[in-house]
Amino acid sequence: MTTVSQETPNAESLAVAMRNVSFSYPSSKSLFSCNQWDLAKGERIFLHGASGSGKSTMLNLLAGISKPTAGEIKINGTHINGLSQSKRDRFRAQHIGVVFQQFNLVPYLSVLQNVQLAAYFAKSSIDVMGKIKEMLALLKLSEAVIDKPVSDLSVGQRQRVAIMRAFINTPDLLLVDEPTSSLDANARDGFMRMLMAMCDRNNATLIFVSHDEALREHFSLHVPVSSLCSWSSNVEGKV
Amino acid sequence: MKRILAWKSLVSRKKTVILTCLSLIVSISVLMTVEHLRAQAKDSFNRTISGTDLIVGAPSGELNLLLYTVFRMGSPTNNIQFDSLDMLNKQKSVSWTIPLSLGDSHKGYRVLGTNQDYFEHFKYGDKRSLSFSEGEHFDDLFDVVIGAEVAKALNYSLGDKLVIAHGIGSTSFQNHDNAPFTVAGILQPTGTPVDKTVHVSLEAIEAIHLAPAQLTRLIEQGRMDLLKPKNITGVLVGLENKFATFSLQRMINNYPDDRLMAVLPGVAMTQMWSLMESVENLLMVISLLVLLASLFGLMTMLLASMNERSVEIAVLRTLGASPLTVLLLIVYEALLITALSVVAAYALVSLALVSLSDWLAQQYGLFLSSNLYSMNVLILVGFIFIAALVAAIVPAIEAYRKALQVQLSA
Numbered sequence: 054m055t056t057v058s059q060e061t062p063n064a065e066s067l068a069v070a071m072r073n074v075s076f077s078y079p080s081s082k083s084l085f086s087c088n089q090w091d092l093a094k095g096e097r098i099f100l101h102g103a104s105g106s107g108k109s110t111m112l113n114l115l116a117g118i119s120k121p122t123a124g125e126i127k128i129n130g131t132h133i134n135g136l137s138q139s140k141r142d143r144f145r146a147q148h149i150g151v152v153f154q155q156f157n158l159v160p161y162l163s164v165l166q167n168v169q170l171a172a173y174f175a176k177s178s179i180d181v182m183g184k185i186k187e188m189l190a191l192l193k194l195s196e197a198v199i200d201k202p203v204s205d206l207s208v209g210q211r212q213r214v215a216i217m218r219a220f221i222n223t224p225d226l227l228l229v230d231e232p233t234s235s236l237d238a239n240a241r242d243g244f245m246r247m248l249m250a251m252c253d254r255n256n257a258t259l260i261f262v263s264h265d266e267a268l269r270e271h272f273s274l275h276v277p278v279s280s281l282c283s284w285s286s287n288v289e290g291k292v
Numbered sequence: 293m294k295r296i297l298a299w300k301s302l303v304s305r306k307k308t309v310i311l312t313c314l315s316l317i318v319s320i321s322v323l324m325t326v327e328h329l330r331a332q333a334k335d336s337f338n339r340t341i342s343g344t345d346l347i348v349g350a351p352s353g354e355l356n357l358l359l360y361t362v363f364r365m366g367s368p369t370n371n372i373q374f375d376s377l378d379m380l381n382k383q384k385s386v387s388w389t390i391p392l393s394l395g396d397s398h399k400g401y402r403v404l405g406t407n408q409d410y411f412e413h414f415k416y417g418d419k420r421s422l423s424f425s426e427g428e429h430f431d432d433l434f435d436v437v438i439g440a441e442v443a444k445a446l447n448y449s450l451g452d453k454l455v456i457a458h459g460i461g462s463t464s465f466q467n468h469d470n471a472p473f474t475v476a477g478i479l480q481p482t483g484t485p486v487d488k489t490v491h492v493s494l495e496a497i498e499a500i501h502l503a504p505a506q507l508t509r510l511i512e513q514g515r516m517d518l519l520k521p522k523n524i525t526g527v528l529v530g531l532e533n534k535f536a537t538f539s540l541q542r543m544i545n546n547y548p549d550d551r552l553m554a555v556l557p558g559v560a561m562t563q564m565w566s567l568m569e570s571v572e573n574l575l576m577v578i579s580l581l582v583l584l585a586s587l588f589g590l591m592t593m594l595l596a597s598m599n600e601r602s603v604e605i606a607v608l609r610t611l612g613a614s615p616l617t618v619l620l621l622i623v624y625e626a627l628l629i630t631a632l633s634v635v636a637a638y639a640l641v642s643l644a645l646v647s648l649s650d651w652l653a654q655q656y657g658l659f660l661s662s663n664l665y666s667m668n669v670l671i672l673v674g675f676i677f678i679a680a681l682v683a684a685i686v687p688a689i690e691a692y693r694k695a696l697q698v699q700l701s702a
């Protein structure tokens with residue numbers, strides 16, 4: 054498996070391939086334009102940048118939640134913005150895991166149901182219970198947690214459940230945005246170790262966004278968003 | 293999974309959901325009750341008389357004749373001659389006749405003078421004949437046969453003596469103590485005005501109209517033949533052949549020796565029901581408006597919940613739920629709430645019918661079936677679901693819009 058971007062990358066070996074992508078929010082005139090960007094499979098990068106530089110915007114594009122106005126995004130060789138809305142949603146369910154600071158879990162469902170939901174939308178027929186039990190030890194969660202409603206868990210527990218849920222469909226790409234901002238230093242390090250271990254086990258590509266400089270050390274590749282994409286105020290500035 | 297999701301989501305907002313359900317339950321119950329009462333009223337109305345082809349009486353308006361002879365309500369009509377009954381009996385097309393003589397009462401219940409033919413030929417409901425729960429029809433001049441409700445309300449049993457007054461009204465000054473009648477028979481309940489009727493022979497009607505001394509003299513002399521009635525109120529006629537109905541009606545209406553009018557019960561009943569229908573329609577409209585109000589409540593509740601549900605919608609989207617799935621989820625919730633309310637309302641109304649039907653029958657003589665199920669109620673339920681679906685459209689579209697705009701993090 055390749056670890057570094059190459060001159061003439063083989064599309065199949067790339068986790069992410071962006072070509073001439075531009076995007077703007079419906080309510081704003083600014084245009085977000087990106088250079089060509091290739092990311093090899095299995096790579097783990099630390100995506101950073103000032104607040105408002107477009108890190109979350111980038112992740113939304115990669116997840117297929119936002120659709121670029123031009124250009125193409127390929128995830129593991131699939132041209133996701135060429136897919137229909139529902140196919141793109143299905144692709145996300147099956148191939149992309151997400152962990153965020155918030156918006157991770159449905160509060161009124163149990164841990165099990167939250168994880169099952171991810172499998173349900175991916176239309177996968179895996180043994181959810183078996184897979185959860187495999188992951189529990191690694192994530193240092195007790196089995197008793199499985200049937201609790203998410204609202205009864207601590208913030209740290211919730212983030213670990215979020216990891217569990219993100220990995221239930223064995224995703225190829227993991228998108229993580231500020232997952233540790235509500236955790237203390239101890240919990241944060243634990244979280245990072247578990248995340249890395251899970252990526253190892255699943256051979257997942259990881260794109261990790263954070264303000265927290267302390268987390269840099271977990272990554273060998275540090276990418277500033279500004280090196281990939283930039284904002285321009287007028288539409289003529291399009292690449 | 294979708295079902296669990298919708299259900300748990302409702303449970304997580306149980307306070308507002310329960311209130312919305314309550315308002316729906318009330319309005320659906322009202323709607324079902326109105327529909328049931330309407331159907332039952334129509335049914336019992338149509339059950340009142342059956343198998344009779346013509347009602348003959350003095351010309352006084354079709355509705356009045358029907359009201360007076362069949363429902364024992366309304367103002368008295370003029371009498372017709374007894375000879376006209378003989379004339380009717382002589383018609384080839386006539387199969388049977390029932391003479392009716394009205395105008396007297398017993399403790400508020402109408403007294404009907406008639407003959408044996410009444411017990412033989414009178415039919416109600418789906419062509420059911422009258423039957424006796426106790427005793428039999430009258431033999432003696434002073435025998436009476438009472439309807440089930442009369443027996444129950446006045447606590448009469450076989451052999452009891454009673455007095456029949458001239459005129460209509462529960463207190464009468466002309467009580468003839470010298471003409472005491474004896475209960476000879478009690479009819480089975482029919483759910484028709486028969487239950488509230490006191491039946492005597494035509495001769496007995498004549499007897500109570502004689503002066504006491506005159507009557508005593510007649511009885512002493514054994515001249516019962518002098519009690520032969522000269523007038524009656526009307527005649528129910530059954531025909532051998534329905535095709536003869538119109539020609540016989542024409543013949544009766546043009547009969548030169550008496551002023552007669554013949555009406556078709558079916559036509560008159562339909563005419564009468566159409567008068568009641570406007571009241572019934574008004575009730576229906578009011579209850580539909582009540583339903584509309586509670587559907588607006590449902591709509592408002594779902595719409596208001598959209599704000600607190602941004603998190604939920606965002607999570608579903610990240611997990612791969614399409615905006616359409618989110619939209620369907622809201623629709624599904626609305627239908628779930630409606631289904632719960634419909635089931636609860638159905639159970640509530642059924643329970644009320646079961647527990648109140650005896651009381652209603654006793655207090656108001658209302659015979660309601662406690663079986664709520666009918667095609668119309670089914671159609672009503674279908675309509676409620678469609679209306680709920682329409683009410684769900686606005687919040688569902690709002691959810692769809694929200695789902696489209698979801699961003700993973702701000």
Ligand SMILES: Nc1ncnc2c1ncn2[C@@H]1O[C@H](COP(=O)(O)OP(=O)(O)OP(=O)(O)O)[C@@H](O)[C@H]1O
Nearest residue numbers: 078080081103104105106107108109110111699702
């Ligand atoms: N839904 C939206 N509609 C319009 N503009 C938006 C929307 N979301 C983000 N933006 C704008 O896009 C720019 C980039 O936002 P983004 O959230 O990607 O930044 P970020 O790098 O993730 O910042 P932070 O580190 O604070 O999370 C900002 O200027 C923001 O105002």
Ligand SMILES: [Mg+2]
Nearest residue numbers: 108109701702
């Ligand atoms: Mg951000």
